[in-house]
């Protein structure tokens with residue numbers, strides 16, 4: 243497969259990780275400007291903001307985890323968590339689907355859209 247997909251939870255988790263990293267980075271830059279009090283304070287607050295945001299993201303992951311479905315990956319046979327109708331295995335990035343009608347279809351994040359297409363229903367008249 244040419245395109246590489248990764249599990250949504252893994253994606254969010256790495257995003258939260260980089261937020262912490264960015265937060266500490268920004269605070270470290272603040273230390274360079276320790277002679278200029280307001281500039282150092284600005285970087286410190288910004289850095290703490292990043293770390294605070296990542297805490298929120300980690301909390302969000304916790305919330306999302308309660309909505310995931312535990313399945314065994316058919317490709318690597320390890321237990322993985324699925325979020326939404328289509329997701330990727332957390333271990334081998336194998337695209338997975340909950341919907342039989344989407345089986346064999348090209349993996350597409352848009353299948354997770356909360357608004358289903360109603361075009362077919364309109365042709366009843």
Ligand SMILES: [Zn+2]
Pocket residue numbers: 315316317318319320322331332333334335336
């Ligand atoms: Zn797998």
